[in-house]
Amino acid sequence: xxETPVVDIRRVGKAFPNVRALAxxxxxxxxxxxVAFVGENGAGKSTLLKILSGDYQLDEGEVLLDGQExxxxxxxxxxxxxxxxxxxxxxxxxHISAAENIFVGExxxxxxxxxxARLRADAWALLEECGFDxxxxxxAMGDTLSPAQKHIVEIARALKPGVKVVAFDEPTSSLTxxxxxxxxxxxxxxxxxxxxxxxxxxRLHEVMEISDRIVILRDGRLVDxxxxxxxxxDDVVRMMVGRDLSYGFARTETTRPEVVLEVSxxxxxxxxxxxxxxxxxxILGFAGLVGAGRTELAxxxxxxxxxxxxxxxxxxxxxxxRAPSDAIAASIGFAPEDRKGEGLILVRSVMENASMAVFSTxxxxxxxxxxxxxxxxxxxxxxxxxxxxxxxxxxxxxxxGNQQKVVLARxxxxxxxxxxxxxxxRAVDVGxxxxxxxxxxxxxxxxxxxxxxxxxxxxxxALADRIVVMHAGRLSxxxxxxxxxxxxxxxxxxxxxxx
Amino acid sequence: xxxxSQTTTQRSTENPLKAITRFVGxxxxxxxxxxxxxxxxxxxxxxxxxxxxxxxxxxxxLAVVGLLGVGMTIVIVSGALDISVGSIAGVASVVSAIxxxxxxxxxxxxxxxxxxxxxxxxxxxxxxxxxxxNAVVATLATLSAYRGIAFLVxxxxxxxxxxxxxxxxxGSGRVLESGSFPGIPVALLLLVAVAVVxxxxxxxxxxxxxxxxxxxxPAAARLAGINLTRMKFYIFTISGALAGLAGVLVxxxxxxxxPASGTQGLELEAITAVFLGxxxxxxxxxxxxxxxxxxxxxxxxxxxxxxxxxxxFYQLVAKGFLxxxxxxxxxxxxxxxxxxxxxxxxxx
Ligand SMILES: Nc1ncnc2c1ncn2[C@@H]1O[C@H](COP(=O)(O)OP(=O)(O)OP(=O)(O)O)[C@@H](O)[C@H]1O
Ligand SMILES: [Mg+2]
Numbered sequence: 001x002x003e004t005p006v007v008d009i010r011r012v013g014k015a016f017p018n019v020r021a022l023a024x025x026x027x028x029x030x031x032x033x034x035v036a037f038v039g040e041n042g043a044g045k046s047t048l049l050k051i052l053s054g055d056y057q058l059d060e061g062e063v064l065l066d067g068q069e070x071x072x073x074x075x076x077x078x079x080x081x082x083x084x085x086x087x088x089x090x091x092x093x094x095h096i097s098a099a100e101n102i103f104v105g106e107x108x109x110x111x112x113x114x115x116x117a118r119l120r121a122d123a124w125a126l127l128e129e130c131g132f133d134x135x136x137x138x139x140a141m142g143d144t145l146s147p148a149q150k151h152i153v154e155i156a157r158a159l160k161p162g163v164k165v166v167a168f169d170e171p172t173s174s175l176t177x178x179x180x181x182x183x184x185x186x187x188x189x190x191x192x193x194x195x196x197x198x199x200x201x202x203r204l205h206e207v208m209e210i211s212d213r214i215v216i217l218r219d220g221r222l223v224d225x226x227x228x229x230x231x232x233x234d235d236v237v238r239m240m241v242g243r244d245l246s247y248g249f250a251r252t253e254t255t256r257p258e259v260v261l262e263v264s265x266x267x268x269x270x271x272x273x274x275x276x277x278x279x280x281x282x283i284l285g286f287a288g289l290v291g292a293g294r295t296e297l298a299x300x301x302x303x304x305x306x307x308x309x310x311x312x313x314x315x316x317x318x319x320x321x322r323a324p325s326d327a328i329a330a331s332i333g334f335a336p337e338d339r340k341g342e343g344l345i346l347v348r349s350v351m352e353n354a355s356m357a358v359f360s361t362x363x364x365x366x367x368x369x370x371x372x373x374x375x376x377x378x379x380x381x382x383x384x385x386x387x388x389x390x391x392x393x394x395x396x397x398x399x400x401g402n403q404q405k406v407v408l409a410r411x412x413x414x415x416x417x418x419x420x421x422x423x424x425x426r427a428v429d430v431g432x433x434x435x436x437x438x439x440x441x442x443x444x445x446x447x448x449x450x451x452x453x454x455x456x457x458x459x460x461x462a463l464a465d466r467i468v469v470m471h472a473g474r475l476s477x478x479x480x481x482x483x484x485x486x487x488x489x490x491x492x493x494x495x496x497x498x499x
Numbered sequence: 500x501x502x503x504s505q506t507t508t509q510r511s512t513e514n515p516l517k518a519i520t521r522f523v524g525x526x527x528x529x530x531x532x533x534x535x536x537x538x539x540x541x542x543x544x545x546x547x548x549x550x551x552x553x554x555x556x557x558x559x560x561l562a563v564v565g566l567l568g569v570g571m572t573i574v575i576v577s578g579a580l581d582i583s584v585g586s587i588a589g590v591a592s593v594v595s596a597i598x599x600x601x602x603x604x605x606x607x608x609x610x611x612x613x614x615x616x617x618x619x620x621x622x623x624x625x626x627x628x629x630x631x632x633n634a635v636v637a638t639l640a641t642l643s644a645y646r647g648i649a650f651l652v653x654x655x656x657x658x659x660x661x662x663x664x665x666x667x668x669x670g671s672g673r674v675l676e677s678g679s680f681p682g683i684p685v686a687l688l689l690l691v692a693v694a695v696v697x698x699x700x701x702x703x704x705x706x707x708x709x710x711x712x713x714x715x716x717p718a719a720a721r722l723a724g725i726n727l728t729r730m731k732f733y734i735f736t737i738s739g740a741l742a743g744l745a746g747v748l749v750x751x752x753x754x755x756x757x758p759a760s761g762t763q764g765l766e767l768e769a770i771t772a773v774f775l776g777x778x779x780x781x782x783x784x785x786x787x788x789x790x791x792x793x794x795x796x797x798x799x800x801x802x803x804x805x806x807x808x809x810x811x812f813y814q815l816v817a818k819g820f821l822x823x824x825x826x827x828x829x830x831x832x833x834x835x836x837x838x839x840x841x842x843x844x845x846x847x
Contacts, residue, residue: 324722324723325724325725325726327724328724342716343719343722344716356712359705359709367704
C-alpha cells in the first residue's frame, strides 16, 4: 500500500445521548475503488458518513481525507477537501428550480447577479455527464420533483468539480431499476476516473454487483472488511446480524372470497378509469415506473387528492371520502413513501408519531390516556424491533430504517381493514425487511386487504398474490402470481402489451 | 434491541433542583434561573420590590398579556402567527363597555366581549383557510381592519366610561385582602385558571397533540387524519376569544372601553413572551408553562425598571436584549445537555 488512501478512518468513535453510535472503527477507502457499507438499521452507517461530511463531530479517533487531517471539519471544509455526500434524505429547497438546487451556494454570477443562462447550461451539462439527462427538467421547482428526481438533484450536487470521494447513502431506495442501472454506470465511471466511492445500501445484490470491498458494521463496531469476490451474500448477512437468519420467505396465499376494497372507474387529474378489487386476506401488488401515478392513486383513494369520478367501496359499503380523516374512519390506512415529508412529525416523540392515527380511540372525552398509549405503542415497538432509547425520543433522531418502522407502527395501531403501503421497506435492513414481510403476511392472514406499492420487483414477487401494473395513469389487468415474472411486469410498466 | 431497556432508569435520587426541573420541564429551567437572578438583582437595588403590594401589582399587570400569551402559544405551536390579537382586544374592550354602560348587564358585557373576540378569530380562520392567505399576512390585514372597527363601534370613536363597580372588580378586585396582605388580584386568578386549563388541553388532549402535530409537519398530520381546516378554525377562535377576554379585562381595569389605548402593541408583547418561553417559529414546539414563566419574567423586568426609574426607552431596549439572550442561552443549554449525555454513553 504505497499510495495514500483517499479516506483513512482511524479508531473513530461517536456517541449521541443514550446511544453509542460508533466505536473504534478503523479502515480505509482507496482511489478507484467502490467500498460498500452494510449493517442493520442503526448500525451507524449514516453517522459515519455524516462525520466525514462535517455534519457531526467525532468524539474519538481521527479521519484523514486524501492524506490531510480532517477530523474536525465543517461541512464546507469537507466539501472543499473533496468529500461529497449524497444524503439518504435529500435536502431540497422547495421554491427554487432544480438547477438552483444543484448549484445552491455556488450559483454562477455575472456582475454580481445570478447568471441564469449559465446556470441552466451548467445544470444540463452536469446531468448529461452523470447520465441522468431526460429524467429531470432543470427548470422544475423543487417541490414538484418526485423522490427519485430529488435524489438525482442530490447526486448531481455531489459531483460538482473538486470531488475526490463520493458517498452514496441508500441512493437507490427511491429509484427504479432503469435509474439504478444509470447510477451504476455512473459509479463505474467515477471509479475508473480514480475517485473513491462509498456505497451504503440494504440491497445486497447491489453490493455484490457494484462494490470491490465490503465494510460490515454491527452496533457501531467494525465486524470485518472483506473483498466482495471472496464472500457470498449469505456470509455478509450472517456477519451483519451476528446470527443465522432465515430471510428466505414464502407467502402462503390467504385470499378469501369477500371483497374488502373495490375501486371502480376512478378518475382524477392523474388517472383515468381505474378499477380493481382486493379481497380479504389478499395482497395486491402495484408495479410501475416512478411517475406512473401509483402514489397518486393511493392518495386519491385516501382522500388526499381530489377524485373526479368513480367509487370506492369498503366491504361493499360506499364511502364518501373527501379527506384522509374520512378514509381512516372508513378503516383505510396509508403509509406514505416519503416519510420525512409526509409520514412523520420529526420533532415529536416516537409514541406520539406511532399513535397519531388513533388518538381518538386512546382517549376519553378528548383526553388522552397515557397508559393506553403506552400499552398500544410498546408492543409494536418490540415486535417491529424499533431501536429507540425510549418512547419519548424524537423520531428525527432515529436511524432511517427505524423511522420507517414507526410509520408502519402507526398504521398497525389503527387496525384498518384496508392498508395501503407505499414502498414499505424503503431503507429497511435485511433482517427487519424479512420481519416486515412476515408482518405484512400475517396482516393479510388476519383478513386485511393490502394494496402494496413497490418498485422492488423481488418484493412484489415475494409478497403479492396478484400484481397490477400502472403505466401513465392506467392500470393493466391483474397478473396472477403463478404467471408473474420480472420480464412480464417490466414490459407492462414500459407500456408494451404483454404477450 | 440492545438499548431498549433504558426507558425507566433515571428517577432514583431526586434533589430539589431535579424536582423543579421535572415540574417546569428541563427546557424551561433557564427561565426559572433567569427569573430568580432578576429578582435577586432588583431586590438588592431597591427596597420597594419585595413588598406585598408591589408583588400584587405585578400580578395584576401581567394578566392581560398573560391571556394573550396563552392564545398565542397555541397559535405559534400550530405553526402560525396571530398578530391581530391587540386589535381584537380593542374591539372587545369597546363592545364590553357598550353592554355594561348602555345595556346595563355585567355578565352580558363580559360575554359579548369574549364573543366578539371569538367571532373576529373565526373571520381570521376563514380568511386563512378559504382565501388561502398566509396567517401572518391575513392577521396583519385584520390587525389594521379590526382597529378600525374598534373605532367605528365606539360612539364617535371615543372611549366609553364604565362606572359599574362589580365590573371593575374583575379588573382590579382582590380576594383574601386583610391587614398588610394586599390580597390576590382577581385578574391574576382568572389568568391562572385559563392557563391551567390550556396547559391541560395542550399536553393531555387529542386536540392539543393535534396542534403539536400540525405545527411539526402539516402534511404528515393531514395524512394521519387531522383536519387542518377545522383545526385552524378552533385555534384562531380560541386565540380570538382569549384576546376578547383580555380586552374585557382592560375595560374593567381602566373603567373605560378603549378602541386603542391599552391594547395597542399587545400582540408584540405576547409574541415575545411565547418565543422567550421556548416556542419556535416553525411550529411544533412550545409550552404554556414556558410562556407563563416568560410573562412573569417580562412583567418583573418592567416593574423592576420602573422602580429603579429607568426611562422607558431603555426598558424597550432591555426587553429586546432579554429575548435574544434568553433564546441563545436556551440553545446553548440544549447543546450542552446533549453533549453531556453523549459523553455518558461514550463512557458506558
Ligand atoms: N442526531 C441524533 N441524535 C441521537 N441519536 C442519533 C442521531 N443520529 C443517529 N442516532 C443514533 O445513532 C445510531 C446509528 O444511526 P445511523 O443513522 O448511523 O444508522 P444507519 O446505520 O444509517 O441505519 P439505517 O440503515 O436505518 O439508515 C442509531 O441508534 C440512531 O438512533
Ligand atoms: Mg442511514
